Amino acid sequence: MSLEWMLAVAILLPLIAGILVYLIRHYQTRGLIVIVTAVVLIVNSIYFLRWGPDTFTPGSPMWGTIITILDYAMLLFYIYVGLSLKNWLVLLFALTQVIPLAWWEFGAGASTALEKISPAFVIDQLSIVMVMVISIIGSLICVYAIRYMYDHEEHKKLEKSRQPRFFFWLVMFLGAMNGLVLADNLMWLYFFWEVTTLCCFQLIAHDLTKEAINNGARALWMNSIGGTAMVAAMMYLYFTNGNSVDYLTLSNIIEAGRNGSLGATLMLPVALMCFTGMIKAAQMPFQNWLLGAMVAPTPVSALLHSSTMVKAGVYLVIRLAPAFDPVLGVMVAICGAFTFFAASVLAISQTTGKRVLAYSTIANLGLIVACAGINTELSISAAILLIIFHAISKGLLFLCAGTIEHQIWSREIEDMEGLAEKAPLTTFITITGMLSMFLPPFGMLLGKWMALEAVYVVPLAAILFVLASAATMVFWAKWLGRLLQVTPRLGRKIESLSLSYTVPLWSLFAGIFAFGIGVAPLYDKFVRAAVGNVVTVQHAFAEGWNILIPGAATTLSAEKGIEMLGSYPVWPLFIVFAVAIVLPLLLVSLKPQELRPVYLCGEQAGDVDTDEWYGAADQKTKLELGGYYFKGAASEEALNTWVYLIAIALFVIMFGIVVGVSL
Amino acid sequence: MNPVWIVIIAIVVAPFIGGLLAGIDRKVTARLQGRYGPPLLQPFYDFFKLLGKSKIATSRTQYVWIISYLVFMVTCLVFLVLQLDLLLLVFLLGFAGVSFALAGFSTKSPYSHFGANRELLQILSYEPILLLAALGVYAQVGSFNISEIFKQQTPLLTSLWPIFIALLVVLTIKMRKSPFDIATSHHGHQELVKGIMTEISGPYYALVTLTEWYELVLVLGIISLFWANPLWVGILIAFAAFILELFVDNINARMTGGWMVRFCWAIAIVFCVLNILYLYFINMKGVL
DSSP states (O other): OOHHHHHIIIIIHHHHHHHHHHHOOOHHHHHHHHHHHHHHHHHHHHHHHHHOSEEEOOSOTHHHHHHHHHHHHHHHHHHHHHHHTTOHHHHHHHHHHHHHHHIIIIISOOHHHHTTOSOSEEEOHHHHHHHHIIIIIIHHHHHHHHHHHHHHHHHHTOSSOOHHHHHHHHHHHHHHHHHHHHBOBHHHHHHHHHHHHHHHHHHHGGGOOHHHHHHHHHHHHHHHHHHHHHHHHHHHHHHHTTSOOTTOBHHHHHHHHHHTSSGGGGHHHHHHHHHHHHHHTTOTTSTHHHHHGGGSOHHHHHIIIIISTHHHHHHHHHHHGGGOOHHHHHHHHHHHHHHHHHHHHHHHTOOBHHHHHHHHHHHHHHHHHHHHHHOSHHHHHHHHHHHHHHHHHHHHHHHHHHHHHHHHSOOBTGGGTTHHHHOHHHHHHHHHHHHHHHSTTSHHHHHHHHHHHHGGGSHHHHHHHHHHHHHHHHHHHHHHHHHHOOOOOSOOOOOOOOHHHHHHHHHHHHHHHHHHHTHHHHIIIIIHHHHHTTSOOOOOOEETTEEEEEGGGSHHHHHTTOSEEEEEOHHHHHHHHIIIIIHHHHHOOOOGGGBOOOOSTTOBOSSTTOOEEEOGGGOEEEOOOOOOOOHHHHOHHHHHHHHHHHHHHHHHHHHHHHHHHHO | OOHHHHHHHHHHHHHHHHHHHHHHHHHHHHHHTTOOOOOTTHHHHHHHHHHHSOOOBSOSSHHHHHHHHHHHHHHHHHHHHTTOBHHHHHHHHHHHHHHHHHHHHTSOOHHHHHHHHHHHHHHHHHHHHHHHHHHHHHHHHSOSBHHHHHTOSSOTHHHHHHHHHHHHHHHHHHTTOTTSOTTTOSSTTOSSSOGGGGGOOHHHHHHHHHHHHHHHHHHHHHHHGGGOSSHHHHHHHHHHHHHHHHHHHHHOOOOOHHHHHHHIIIIIHHHHHHHHHHHHHHHHHHHO
């Protein structure tokens, strides 16, 4: 297959499939189209892996014109949205994009040059990693959505199905993301960036409730700030380099950053684009759009949080890391670390399952952004591993949240009490997913461990990392505790789920283990080259099946002449996991006669099969326990003022330094 | 020596040391309270008696988390004796603590939940200190591997004494001693309604006791790293810290969970942070 076709499949096939599902309003056919698209995308991403690094610019100039037209169409649509919703922020940030862009292209006469920037696409290992994450995990989520949306509309008793529209945006999202991570031409990158913003808005607002529309509009205007910053960065690069489009490709910016040919003038545009990425990655103080996004049907959340949208943000930050000035890098690291810390603490007080997941995503994105800011071989390795593992684990957890929601019709953690009894299969997968977020043998913890070993160069970030890690454990453990709490009634039935649910769930479940155990070969064969696209690769971190970090990986240990910085025995830890949790589950089982009721000071009313107790006047009362949410200390009301103040202050300091240096 | 033998010896010997220390604990505490106290080997008698009791539980999954608590704690000890990564050890120790809390959560008992929630407060208090300690060790040694600590000529205590003091707080929390014995008791100092232990009995209780012995040895082992060359000084320091805890336990009243978190975050963590920042600037000077 030629590269041209591979790109067409990755970017245009989802669009065509989207149009097909929009036109053919039939449940089974829609399912078939989505499944076929999913399979083709997955196969295509493997072709990309085998193809390797390359560049591509379409021969026909028509594509540049089409993209320009669509750019304006989208921006005009944003203006329309702003006017019709009377949301002045949406309107304002649409205008701040469209006016400068139009002036630049037509007023300053840049339009013909802008349409001829090449290369349009650069395929390197980092974008291949991203394409695989998007195509594989994104596709699985789309497959999950087939049945989910059917159940969703059954439950809401909609008269006219809105699924065709939903799948149009959902499937197209994958194409836009593929385009985004492959694009090198900044104008094209900007276009795909806007398409993801548009898809995101449409999907969040899908249910058309007041809340959904408001939250969709919030996602739209916040990401439009990012779009504005990107337009500003592009114009700055154009005008400071003598009205030339030479530096309007990512590869040239990075090249200039590496050899310092642009000097201090590069700093502002890089900082602006980094800012764009951080908004999309929901870094504080812009976390609210992602928190609001949970009103959407759960597959949307799964897609936004795991393989698309927010990953575009961290992708851009990592991509630009070679062009970071050291001071900018430190500021990015501190901003990211602060988000990691604040989001982890705020997650403790959340009572809604999806909101905990959202805060956890924000926290992990903060960690990834911080790693990009630290910008060493070790930290970039951690960042890319975290992107992969976070996509798998968080994708799984959101799909679990959706499955739970469709069994108990609630998102509240308190309603999930004793889920282990009502839906043992879903609970089992959910618990594994949660453990994979913070338990030692799994990939997420490996990434966090690597990040912590690399973070000492920015001690403030290191301290925030540590505090955040402790908070992370607490909020997962609290939620796990609610799922586990049961009264052992005798006999329970394993629930049956549609294949559309179970196939994605089990695939991601298998992915957690396969990639978790195989992390060292995965790193060596797959991730290391991607790290090499960002920083110079000098060291081998993988040895056999284990991760060993040599002393030369950090400056401090290199100076002290240390041989080994740290070691992570992967498979021995999986054996520990098996002995600690899997084997006891398989081998030990309690006989019914070994079960006893809990201690209630002698007031329990009955045996094991009841959870009632005798209240006043021997009235039977149901025993109810609640979770503990640290409402006083960790709630949003108590902390948000401070969080916003500090986060905004950090960005102000960052841009203050950048502007100071570049002037 | 062959690492396999080191691991086997550590796994076998640690509970004996832990049990003996528990015996000393009970004896000293009794004397401090003007009682005669049980024989030194009483913890072992209790342990074997518990093992012989019939298996009884209030939940079908609780035992999984109890076994996980034990296995992860033993793994931590193995990491220590094989001189592996200290940071990873701390993460494993953190998960061992989470396992125990999950054991508490997996039964529908109010007392057990009390204990589990308080256990989480403890994790929130001590986990950052331990992680910062690992970071401090890195700042001084330049590596996270424990084996590198043993190659150091100057003991860590000389440059990391603020972190050492913070670790003593962790020791108090881990030993569940006053003023931080929040998770262990509900009705005063009695054994029947004892946090998570309320719903744990017989052999499972024995497993938890065993794990606590491992935990004690582990934390004392980490403390002894602060004087790793020669190690016997470190062991003496750890033993002295242990005896100190017994006195601290008996002259303090139990404080609330919120107070514990505030104390750890406002004082102990600040000690660690200042220590690390100081070392960072010392290291920077070396670079410049």
